[in-house]
Amino acid sequence: MSQFIQQVILGLLLGGVYVAVALGFSLVWGILNIVNLAHGALVIVGAYITWLLFTRWHIDPFITLPVDALALFVIGYALQRGVINRLIRAPLLFTFLLTFGINLVIVSLLLLIFTGDFRSVTPSYSGSGLELGSVTIPYIRVAGLTVALVLAGILWAILNRTRTGAAILAVGADRDAAQLVGVDLRHMYALTFAIGAAFAGVAGGIITTFQSIAPTAGDPYTLQAFAVVILGGLGRVSATVVGGLAFGLIEVLGQSAPGLSSGYANAIAFVVLVVVLVVRPRGLLGRLA
Amino acid sequence: MSLLALRDLGKRFGGVNALTDVSFAVDQGDVLGIIGPNGAGKTTLLNCISGLYTPDTGDIRWEAASIRGLAPYRIARLGIGRTFQIVRPFPSMTVRENTAMGALFGRPGARLQPGAALKEADTVLDVVGLGEKRNYPVLRLTVPDRKRLEVARGLAMRPRLLLLDEVMAGLNQVEVELALEMVRRVRDSGVTIVLIEHVMKVIVGVCSRALVLNFGRTLVEGPPADVLKDPRVIEAYLGQRYARDQEPPPYPPPQAGEGNEK
Amino acid sequence: MRRATVAIATVGLAYMILAPLTSIDAAQQAGLPLLTDKVWFRIATTVAMFVVLASAWNIVGGLTGYASFGNIAFFGLGAYTVGVLVGIRNWPFGLALLIAPLVAALFALMVGVPLLRLRGHYFAVATLGVGVATGEVVNNLGPLGASTGLYLPIVRSDLLFFYLMLVAAALAVLTTWVILRTRFGYGLLAIRENEEAAAVIGVNTNFYKVAAFCIAAALSGIAGGIFAQWNSFINQELVFAVSDNVQMILMAVIGGAGTVLGPVAGAVVLELIIQTLAGGGSGSVYSQIGLGVLLAVCVIFIPRGVIDFFGGRSRLSLRYLRETLRETSA
Secondary structure, eight states: OOOHHHHHHHHHHHHHHHHHHHHHHHHHHHHOOOOOOOHHHHHHHHHHHHHHHHHHHOOOHHHHHHHHHHHHHHHHHHHHHHHHGGGGSSOOOHHHHHHHHHHHHHHHHHHHHHHHHHBBBOOOTTOOOOEETTTEEHHHHHHHEEEEEEEEHHHHHHHSHHHHHHHHHHHHHHHHHHHHTTOOHHHHHHHHHHHHHHHHHHHHOOOOOOSSOGGGGGHHHHHHHHHHHHHSSSSSSHHHHHHHHHHHHHHHHTTTSTTTOOGGGGHHHHHHHHHHHHHHHTTTTTOOO | SSEEEEEEEEEEETTTEEEEEEEEOTTTEEEEEEOOOOOOHHHHHHHHOOOOOSSSSSEEEETTTOOOOHHHHHHHHHHHEEOSOOOOTTTBBBBHHHHHHHHHHSSSSOOHHHHHHHHHHHHHHHHTGGGTTTSSGGGGGHHHHHHHHHHHHHHOOSSEEEEEEEETTTOOOOHHHHHHHHHHHHHHTTTTEEEEOHHHHHHHHHHHHEEEEETTTEEEEEEEHHHHOOOOHHHHOOHHHHHSOOOOOOOOOBTTTTTTTT | HHHHHHHHHHHHHHHHHGHHHHHHHHHHHHHHOOOHHHHHHHHHHHHHHHHHHHHHHHIIIIIOOOOSSSSHHHHHHHHHHHHHIIIEEEEEEEEHHHHHHHHHHHHHHHHHHHTTTTHHHHHHHHHHHHHHHHHHHHHGGHHHHHGOOEOOOOOOOOHHHHHHHHHHHHHHHHHHHHHSSSHHHHHHHHHHHHHHHHHHOOOOOOOHHHHHHHHHHHHHHHHHHHHHHHEEEEOOHHHOHHHHHHHHHHEEEEEEEESSSHHHHHHHHHHHHHHHHHOTTTTTTHHHHHHHHHHHHHHHHOOOOOOHHHHHHHOOSSHHHHHHHHOOOO
């Protein structure tokens, strides 16, 4: 029984990571209708920035998170404004291919700069955890989950409590109408993508605390972010939170099932994806249509 | 036996009852006009008949056999064609090819080959008045012509019943007259028609019967002239003031002498 | 422009078919100049392989409008079918090659029925998931060689595999050509242009979509089967690579999606560029960067594909580029 409880706790903690990863992805998809296949790459860029700061100047990974956010914000803004904006009104296939191409370029650049070796970040407290009877709750994971929930709160606040957020939601609802009331579309697109990228960067920073990173380590996260958004539903921050936590649970409980190992991460994501799409396309909390 | 019969048809979307207890019958040769305020459920009704939606309650019968729940392509092949309110042509094909698609796929029984279908298209295009533009790419057509194309594609299926969804929307007076002529030609060729319209001239001009939908329910059914004068209908469209206080409605009711004349 | 292109293409095709014959011993003894070498065969066979893959993708993505990101799974399954039958069970290659497309098509039937109910983004990523997950499952199955991969008995004949792949390519192109001339083809186009309208005029959309999917799968499976024996070794990385899937899409798109010869043009042009960038090793980082940039440039500037230029409809000019940009930019 305690084994099961341990699994559930680990699942929720892992879910925190997925929430962090999926928030930016969900924002960009919901507002801009772009499924960003380079999202995982942006996450990994954030991870590398954290790694650099930790390795060179011994800065605690959680302190580097704002730096990740800022750096990725700038990169994201430039990317959208300079490149992706050129295809925003093209058929979906093309934005897909474009973001895939961007993914290729980013991952290859990372390979050139950092080589394919795995890097890790190991702060002094990484091994310890809270002991509750026979159940261990690693501190690092709790911190990760906390950051993720804080991020969700920040995103919610931005979207629902600021003028900029209102403009973003307007663009997502009806871009023509938004333009008519004075919203600068190109800037808003870039801003939305930049915010999404910033969140991805922070997620990357969190990731370094419990896994080692390599340039290609971001790819699985893209597919998983997609599965989280499908599972939770598009359109609300709470949907992404629920989707992320649920997905973390499914993955941990699924992998402990007999016969399956961690090599099946992508397969599990895919199965969840298809089941949800066939049974309840709008996800757990998504809005109808 | 009626050609098409609906009985207690119901359709919900989430909490909204789009259609409730809708019942009526269409006989061979009829031209039934369906009118009603926006949001009354008219297009939903057509979508149920053509199979794009499955009704939640009730039944739809085609010559006594139930077609409820059938896939759209099966319903098409039974001889039921339809047009869309916002036209849906195939942009990469010419007018002729678009029309031929109806003949290629929609004929009950017959399995035409592309060559034969194109020939069939030529005949149909003359009926709707697009003969001279047969090789135009669709994107070159004006809105009224695109509506004709939609009808042509439906006609190429050699349907026994044709469902027309607001064919007149967006047309000016002259264009409405021409389109009305086209609908009369279709009727005279033996096709039974159910049409949704807001343009009352069409209802009195070609329909043998009219049915009024309001909030998803049938309100009144009968000869067009009677239906349009019915106070309940006036109230539904224009509000109680006109119905109750007998103020003359903005739209003049049909005078004696107007009616199903050419 | 058009006549020149046709002339060049015909000469090129003749060259591709006849040049390899100069490598036969009999031809050498007769004093014919050797027009081909190992590198020539490797590149030419790879080009032919991508012609098959791009054409197959085109049937589902270009003609029917369902952009699949998982067609690589069919290639991989075809490869593993041959790998298992020949490498483990010692079946004759010819027989195994006949089974490969059947396995791929059957798989397409299984996943196609649920997946083809999805549209746009959802379909694209769901198929991406198929591609990735299938590779992952295969990679974990012991009897299939797991992560070490599968070895097949080595058959040394550049000539044989080139011609086999060339025949597969011809088959793929011919299939597309035939489809576009039949009722089936018109039905696919209708589905692409307006699926609801297609349904109400009598197109059995579910059946047509699944059929197209299975045909594409069978063709991809053949290519995979040939590859397995040609390379004598297969593993997840080689035959379930998502980047290959993107490559086949890119080829079909920059060649001209929805046309018969578009994928051919795209495959030839793109593969030659990739081989040049790679300078020998196809996995090099610079070739990946080059591919990524090329991808971005192509989808932004020539979304309708280069076939637009060869058909005489448009000319590659600054004005064309500017208009294309205006259509799709913010």
